[in-house]
Each structure stands twice: as C-alpha cells, then as structure tokens.
Amino acid sequence: MLVLEKNNLTEEIELFASQYDFHRTALMPLLEYIQEKYHHIPDFAQQEVARVLDIHPVEVYGVISFYSFLNDQPKGRNIVRLCRTIICDMAGKCQIEQAIERELGLKFGETSKDQKITLEFTNCLGMCDQGPAMIVNDRVYTKLDPEKACAILKEIK
Amino acid sequence: MKHLKTSRAPISQKAYVPSAPENVDTIGGTVTVQINSKTMTVPFGTTILEACRMSDIYIPTLCAHEDLGIGGHCRLCLVDVEGMRTLQASCAFPITAPLKVKTSTIAVRKARKHIMELLLSEHVGECYACVKNGNCELQDLAKEMGVDSYMFGHDNVSKYPVDRSSYSVIRDMDKCVNCRRCVRTCIDLQEVGCLEAIGRGAETHIDTFMAKPLAEVVCINCGQCINRCPTGALYANDPSDEIWRAIEDPTKHVVIQTAPSPRAAIGEEFGLEPGISLTKELNTAIKRIGFDKVFDTNFTADLTIMEEGTELLTRIKKAVVDGDESVKLPQFTSCSPGWVKYIEHFYPEYLDHLSSAKSPQQMFGTIIKTFYAEQAGIDPKDIVSVALMPCSAKKFECNRPEMDASGYKDVDYGLTAREMAMMIKEAGMKLPSLPKSDFDNPFGLGSGAGLIFGATGGVMEAALRTVYELVTGREVPFEKLRIEAVRGFEGVKQSSVVLENVVPDWSFLEGVELKFIVAHGTANAKKVMELLKAGELYDVHFIEIMACPGGCLGGGGQPVPTNEKIRKARAKAIYAEEETLPVRKSHENSHVAEFYAKFIPEGPCSHKSHELLHTHYTKRGKFIL
Known part of the structure; x- marks a missing residue:
C-alpha cells in the first residue's frame, strides 16, 4: 500500500471508531465497513483497527477468520456464493455450478483476472424450500436454473 | 494505588460469574449444595469445580488453570446437575441456587471418556x-x-x-x-x-x-x-545437543553460570516438593556432566546492582543538582529480557528510561570471555559459555546481535531449568541425593542481594540495600535487612524510603523521599506504563519490572506446572537461602570489589564498564510487517 492510501485508511478508521467512542464494540461495524469499501481487510487495516480500539491485532485477525464474509486477502468486487448444502445440491446445484463456470470461464474458489467476480460455495442460506439458491453480494436469488443464473451474472458483469 | 482499566473484554463477553457478597453472613451470601451425597454450604457464586475442590471431590480438568480466567473449552469437567437437560461444565457453572450435583454417574464418565x-x-x-x-x-x-x-x-x-x-x-x-x-x-x-x-x-x-x-x-x-x-x-528451544557436543570436544572450555531461580525449582523435576533449593547438589551434577567451571550468576547480579545503582544515583544527581532536563526518571530495571522486549515493542518511546546495564547473564558472558579468559589464560574463542536460567527469553537475549562486547558471542547458549534437569537425567544422576560442592573461583562469592533477584521485588531490595548504604552510610532500617514492602506477590507495589543524615558526598539527597515501584507480569507492567504515560509517576525514581508473574522464579524456563502456591514456595526457598549467606549486600561482596580493582579500576559506569557491562536497545514498535 502507498503511504497516502495508508494515511487515508487510518483517518477513515479513526473517524468511524469515533462514532463509537473508540470502544471495542465498534469492531464488527468497523470491519464490515472496511470490507464493503475495500473488498478485503488488509493487515495494515487490521493493525490500525486494533490500535484505535486498544485491542491486540491478533484478536482482530481472529474475528476476521471467524466470519466467512470478512476476508483478509483481496477478492473480487462482486462475490457470488452458491449454496452447496444438501437440499440445494439435490435441487440441481451442480447444473448451476457448471453453467456459471462455463459462462465466466472461472472455477469456484477463484477470482476473475479483472477482480470483478469471485466464485465461492457457501453453506445453507436458509432457502431450502426455494433451492437452488445463491447470494450475489447482498442479494439472494432463489429457484435458479442455468439460464436464470447466467442472466443474473450477466447483469453484474 | 490507582489502577487504570485495562481489562480486554467487556463484562458481557466474559463468563457470567456473579460476585459473591463480601459478608457471607448476609441473607443469600451462601448457598447449600449437595455434591454426590455430601451437603455443603458455599459462598454465593462459587463454581461447582471450586466447591468440589473444597470438599476433596476430584474432577478432571484440562483447560482450567489457577492463574487464568474461566475457559470452559475442554469440557472434561462435565458433571450432572439435577434439573438440567445436558451435562454442565463444572468450571464455568457458578452456584447461585441450591443444587444437586453428581460427579460420577455413568453418563458423566462416558461423556468424559468420549471427550x-x-x-x-x-x-x-x-x-x-x-x-x-x-x-x-x-x-x-x-x-x-x-x-x-x-x-x-x-x-x-x-x-x-x-x-x-x-x-x-x-x-x-x-x-x-x-x-x-x-x-x-x-x-x-x-x-x-x-x-x-x-x-x-x-x-x-x-x-x-x-x-x-x-x-x-x-x-x-x-x-x-x-x-x-x-x-x-x-x-x-533446546540447545542441549550442542552443549553435549561442546562438552565432548576436548578443545573447548565449557563454562556454566547458574541463576538462583532454577536452583530453587529444579528439585521439582526430580519429584521433590516445590521450595527446596538444590544449589550445591546442582554444582556437583554440573561438574559430573563435564562442565569445566561452574559460576554463580549472583556475582554478576551484584555487579548489576553496582552498575544500575550507580546509574540511578547519577541520574538523580544530574536531575536534581545539574537541573538536566534530558535525564529520564524513573529508571527501569533491565534484568528481565522479556520486559526489555516488551518495552521495545509496546513503549519504544520510553526506552531511555530503561537502565543501560546489561542483565546479569550477559554481564557474566562478557566477563567470562574477557576477564576470566585473561586470568585463566584461555583463548576466548575456545570458551563455550552456557547460562542456566529460569527463562526462555534469555535464549533470545544471548542471540541479540549487540551482545558481543567480548568480541565473540558473549553467552553461547541459554539453558532452562527443565533442559538442565533433562541433561542430568540423561547423565544418569539423581540430583537430590548427590553430594554438595561449591562454586568455582574467581566468581565463587555471590551475595544474598544477588540471590533474591529471583523473586519479584528482589532487584529493588538488593538495590535499596546498596543505594541506601552508599548514600547514608548506614544499613537499610529494616529488621534483618528484610524490606517487606517490596516482597510478596501483589501485582504492583509502591513504597518509599526517606534518606536522612546522608554522607557529605550525597548531601543534595538529604531528606529526599526515594520512591519506587515493583511490578511483575507484563499486564502489571502495562498498568505502570499507562500511569507513566498519564504523567502520574513524575516523582518516582526507580521501577522494577519482571516480565513473568512472580519474577524469575515463575519464569518460562522453570519446571511445569506452575501456580501461585508453587511460586510462593519457591520464593520462600530463595528468601530462606538468602538469610544463611554470609554477605547480603552487593557492595560488600569482596569478589566484586576485587574484580573492579583488577579489571575496571575506574569503577561502575566508567568508560570501560560502559563498553563491557552496558548495552543499548532497539525501538521495535508493535507494528507487524
């Protein structure tokens, strides 16, 4: 990271944490904020968060590693998560998977070269009655079939 | 003294343990609990595990530890609480209402075994x-x-x-x-x-x-x-293979120094109760293993006191008489390598407060490869210098790049008490039954002041004995030289002593109240540092900090297990051994005086002593690259 970017990030973190009086309860909202804006939480940001909230960096790292929606490594701007749990699997997850992989030329677990899309599996989304389901960024799509899935991905592409 | 809030987790994230009322006679102050067939009354909020231990009912535990907070991770301490759907972890179950507990039903035993x-x-x-x-x-x-x-x-x-x-x-x-x-x-x-x-x-x-x-x-x-x-x-990190190899090598002169704490604890590795000092038996064992010389680290602990004490008095003089604003007070001790690295990481801006004197281990390393090599006529490159320490951080300290004042690596290997015990066992010896023998000269004499370095407050006590006597010409005004204010296991101890009727050289110190703080464990060090940061310690002169709870006797190289009871027993052993020694003040150690006369005639904190016995520190910071 450039020094300028680092300074900006520090300022942002301090500003955000000041709303919470620099209490450690600001940790989750702060991490979500950084994740949303930068699509990952770099180690520099983790240490700044720890410094501002007066906790240890390893505790911040522990929290990030606990939540699937927080990442410490860079990912794409859009994250597509396809449910892999048994109900969706039986409802035809595999066809969706193959269709998406063909459409994007990308395997699950990978990020496109232009950092646009990351494909991932997820565990149950609670949409078992409407499977197969996937979640693109914050939006859930249900009752997928290959055409519908490809159409959704085209929109974000 | 005022403590800052440094607890890391809000109450909501800690296991709920209701605080027991101070007076257990008040209504609700106690709860009656039936464990197996035994009925007992315990203070409100006692955990089931504590209640069981009080009445000698055994419950297996793995993650619970006396020094640490409640975990509840391993689940091995499961018990059957009547009315509960599932088995409960007894370590994390506070008793707040009358209960019936069974600790050994078939369900409990089966669950524990499966876990x-x-x-x-x-x-x-x-x-x-x-x-x-x-x-x-x-x-x-x-x-x-x-x-x-x-x-x-x-x-x-x-x-x-x-x-x-x-x-x-x-x-x-x-x-x-x-x-x-x-x-x-x-x-x-x-x-x-x-x-x-x-x-x-x-x-x-x-x-x-x-x-x-x-x-x-x-x-x-x-x-x-x-x-x-x-x-x-x-x-x-166990260096004993290298040490064995050096012992086998006829061209190498292998020298070991032993610190007071491992001597008070090594017996535990051989099945003895905590609190039995085996100093002289250990000397025999070390000689039989094949070390050429065994020296007493107390000797350089005395040197440390001479150097650190002189440094303190010089700083105070500069600040009071010369009005030098750049002098940093309070002065911190620098004997604990864990503490040194802690301050380098977390408070690098306060490194100037740290005494520049090396730790006793490193002083001895330098002396062995300079003064001793000269006296004994041995080429320092053939000397292998080992340090028996209660400490794992000493292994890091001896590998610091700046620790080469002798021209060689001052201390080659740091050895912990556990590894020493292992070497003795490998050599086929039973330590407690060995005959006694003394340390080797020319560093055979260590004072009691050096010995108590092993317990928290020891460096302070040793320094006070010397500084007070240097300044006033009298002994410290305490019975049998016991400065109780700095002894004991309280996290942060603050006290002071007034200097009266001082000798002419130190007349500017007349009536000065010498204030000092003793802290052990880096959590307590953090409290002290935060107070210093807040500007509340402007009138304190000297602060002793040991990185490990209890000081060196609770160090990371000491026999396992550890808890407060064991640490107290070790401290008792150290203080008891101290009172049997003929010399109990660092400046009265004749070997130290002889050393200065022969090797550093200009005395403590002179140019040569700075070259050999002092060091500098690195500003590390806590940012991880």
Whole structure:
C-alpha cells in the first residue's frame, strides 16, 4: 500500500471508531465497513483497527477468520456464493455450478483476472424450500436454473 | 494505588460469574449444595469445580488453570446437575441456587471418556518422542479416564509445520488440543497478545497474527505459555545437543553460570516438593556432566546492582543538582529480557528510561570471555559459555546481535531449568541425593542481594540495600535487612524510603523521599506504563519490572506446572537461602570489589564498564510487517 492510501485508511478508521467512542464494540461495524469499501481487510487495516480500539491485532485477525464474509486477502468486487448444502445440491446445484463456470470461464474458489467476480460455495442460506439458491453480494436469488443464473451474472458483469 | 482499566473484554463477553457478597453472613451470601451425597454450604457464586475442590471431590480438568480466567473449552469437567437437560461444565457453572450435583454417574464418565477420545483423535501424539513425555497433562488424563483404544481414530499425519523461527519458543500445533490456555496466558495474563484462536468450528486452531512465524510477531519470549501448555505443543528451544557436543570436544572450555531461580525449582523435576533449593547438589551434577567451571550468576547480579545503582544515583544527581532536563526518571530495571522486549515493542518511546546495564547473564558472558579468559589464560574463542536460567527469553537475549562486547558471542547458549534437569537425567544422576560442592573461583562469592533477584521485588531490595548504604552510610532500617514492602506477590507495589543524615558526598539527597515501584507480569507492567504515560509517576525514581508473574522464579524456563502456591514456595526457598549467606549486600561482596580493582579500576559506569557491562536497545514498535 502507498503511504497516502495508508494515511487515508487510518483517518477513515479513526473517524468511524469515533462514532463509537473508540470502544471495542465498534469492531464488527468497523470491519464490515472496511470490507464493503475495500473488498478485503488488509493487515495494515487490521493493525490500525486494533490500535484505535486498544485491542491486540491478533484478536482482530481472529474475528476476521471467524466470519466467512470478512476476508483478509483481496477478492473480487462482486462475490457470488452458491449454496452447496444438501437440499440445494439435490435441487440441481451442480447444473448451476457448471453453467456459471462455463459462462465466466472461472472455477469456484477463484477470482476473475479483472477482480470483478469471485466464485465461492457457501453453506445453507436458509432457502431450502426455494433451492437452488445463491447470494450475489447482498442479494439472494432463489429457484435458479442455468439460464436464470447466467442472466443474473450477466447483469453484474 | 490507582489502577487504570485495562481489562480486554467487556463484562458481557466474559463468563457470567456473579460476585459473591463480601459478608457471607448476609441473607443469600451462601448457598447449600449437595455434591454426590455430601451437603455443603458455599459462598454465593462459587463454581461447582471450586466447591468440589473444597470438599476433596476430584474432577478432571484440562483447560482450567489457577492463574487464568474461566475457559470452559475442554469440557472434561462435565458433571450432572439435577434439573438440567445436558451435562454442565463444572468450571464455568457458578452456584447461585441450591443444587444437586453428581460427579460420577455413568453418563458423566462416558461423556468424559468420549471427550478425551475426541481430543486424542486430533492430537498427533507421539508420546515417546515428545518433550512432555512423563509430565503431560493430556497423557495423565487419558490414563485416568481409562482410554484403552482410539474410538474416534488417531491422527498420525502432521497437519501443521513446526514453527522453529523463534530463538525461545517452538510451536508444534499438531499436538495442540485447543484448550486456549496459551491464548488466555498471552492475552489476559501477560497482555502481549500474539496468540489467539483462529478460524471457526472444526478448523479452529491457535495461531499468530496473519499466521506469521513467532519470530516476526510481538512475542516477548516470556515462555509463560510453555509453562501452562498441557501438552507438548509449546516448548523451549533446546540447545542441549550442542552443549553435549561442546562438552565432548576436548578443545573447548565449557563454562556454566547458574541463576538462583532454577536452583530453587529444579528439585521439582526430580519429584521433590516445590521450595527446596538444590544449589550445591546442582554444582556437583554440573561438574559430573563435564562442565569445566561452574559460576554463580549472583556475582554478576551484584555487579548489576553496582552498575544500575550507580546509574540511578547519577541520574538523580544530574536531575536534581545539574537541573538536566534530558535525564529520564524513573529508571527501569533491565534484568528481565522479556520486559526489555516488551518495552521495545509496546513503549519504544520510553526506552531511555530503561537502565543501560546489561542483565546479569550477559554481564557474566562478557566477563567470562574477557576477564576470566585473561586470568585463566584461555583463548576466548575456545570458551563455550552456557547460562542456566529460569527463562526462555534469555535464549533470545544471548542471540541479540549487540551482545558481543567480548568480541565473540558473549553467552553461547541459554539453558532452562527443565533442559538442565533433562541433561542430568540423561547423565544418569539423581540430583537430590548427590553430594554438595561449591562454586568455582574467581566468581565463587555471590551475595544474598544477588540471590533474591529471583523473586519479584528482589532487584529493588538488593538495590535499596546498596543505594541506601552508599548514600547514608548506614544499613537499610529494616529488621534483618528484610524490606517487606517490596516482597510478596501483589501485582504492583509502591513504597518509599526517606534518606536522612546522608554522607557529605550525597548531601543534595538529604531528606529526599526515594520512591519506587515493583511490578511483575507484563499486564502489571502495562498498568505502570499507562500511569507513566498519564504523567502520574513524575516523582518516582526507580521501577522494577519482571516480565513473568512472580519474577524469575515463575519464569518460562522453570519446571511445569506452575501456580501461585508453587511460586510462593519457591520464593520462600530463595528468601530462606538468602538469610544463611554470609554477605547480603552487593557492595560488600569482596569478589566484586576485587574484580573492579583488577579489571575496571575506574569503577561502575566508567568508560570501560560502559563498553563491557552496558548495552543499548532497539525501538521495535508493535507494528507487524
């Protein structure tokens, strides 16, 4: 990271944490904020968060590693998560998977070269009655079939 | 004294333990509980585990530790509480209402055994080749639970590489059972924060920040995690193979110095009760192993007092008489390498407060390869200098690049009490039954002041005895030289002594109240540092800080297990041994005077002494690259 970017990030973190009086309860909202804006939480940001909230960096790292929606490594701007749990699997997850992989030329677990899309599996989304389901960024799509899935991905592409 | 709020977690995130009323006679102050067939009355809020221990009912525990907060991770302490749907972890169950508890029903026994078998299914246990073999809590518990087969399988394939990056602490996460004792030690007890549980569910493991090697994170090498690890997942970097090789080599002159704390604790490795000092037996064992000379670190502890005491008086003089604003007071002790690394990482802006005097170990290393080599007519390159220490951070300290004042690596190997005991056992000796023998000259005499360096407050007590007498010409005004104000295990101790009727040289100190603070454990060090930062310690002169709880006698190289009772017994042994010594003040040690006369005639804090006996520190900062 450039020094300028680092300074900006520090300022942002301090500003955000000041709303919470620099209490450690600001940790989750702060991490979500950084994740949303930068699509990952770099180690520099983790240490700044720890410094501002007066906790240890390893505790911040522990929290990030606990939540699937927080990442410490860079990912794409859009994250597509396809449910892999048994109900969706039986409802035809595999066809969706193959269709998406063909459409994007990308395997699950990978990020496109232009950092646009990351494909991932997820565990149950609670949409078992409407499977197969996937979640693109914050939006859930249900009752997928290959055409519908490809159409959704085209929109974000 | 005022304490700052440094607790890391809000109350909502801690296990709920209602505070017991101070007066147990008030209504609701006590609760009646029936454990098995025994009825007893306990204070409100006592956990079931504590209640059982009070009435001698045994409950197996793994993650619970006296020094640490409640964990509730391992679930081995399950008991049957009447009216509860499931079995409850007794360590995390406070009694707030009358209860009926059964500790040994068939369901409890079966659950405990299954939990044990589940723990073993993920523990890559190669017991014979493990450093903890024979002293392993997991091994003992497996035997106790009657584990006779691996019901859920047994992992023999390594999942994690062993982290050998640190000079001091080695992490073998294959052996880890996720009890989180090290996490609670590192974050809660020591407030260093380099280990934490990472991941979720079955993938949870203990790791450092961004899974970096231990040498790259803020680890201060205190080794407290080693002392509390119930398995062989954490252990000290053992140099005994190299030492054996040096002993076998006829061209090498192998010299060892022994610190007071391991001598008071090494008996525990041979099955003795804590609190029996084996100083002279250890000398015999060391000689029989094949070391050429055995010296007493107390000698350089006395030197440290001379140097550090002179430095303190010089600083005070500069500040008071010369009005020098750049002089930094209070002065911190620099004997504890864990503390030195802590301040380098967390408070680098206060490094000027740290005494520049080396620790006793490093002073001895320098002297052995300069003064002793000269006296004995041995080429320093043929000398292998070993230090028996209670400490894992000493292994790091002797590898610091600046520690080469003699032109060679001053101390070649730091050896812990556990590793020394292992060497003695390998040599086929039973330490407690060996004959006694003395230390070798020319450093054979160490004063009692040097000996008590091993306990928290010891450096302060030793320094006060010398400084007070230098300034006033009289002994410290305490019975049998016992300065009780700095003894004991309270986290932060503050006291003062008034200097009256001083000798003419120090007339500017007439009527000055010498204020000092003693703290042990880096969590307490943090409290002191925060007070200093807040500007509240402007009138304090001298602060002793030891990185480990209890001081060196609770160090990371001491025999396992450790708890407050054991540490107190060791302290008692050290203080008792001290009173039997003929010389109990550093400046009265005739060998120290002789050393100065022969080698550094200009005296303490002179140019030559600065070259050999003082060091400088590195501003590390806590940012992990």
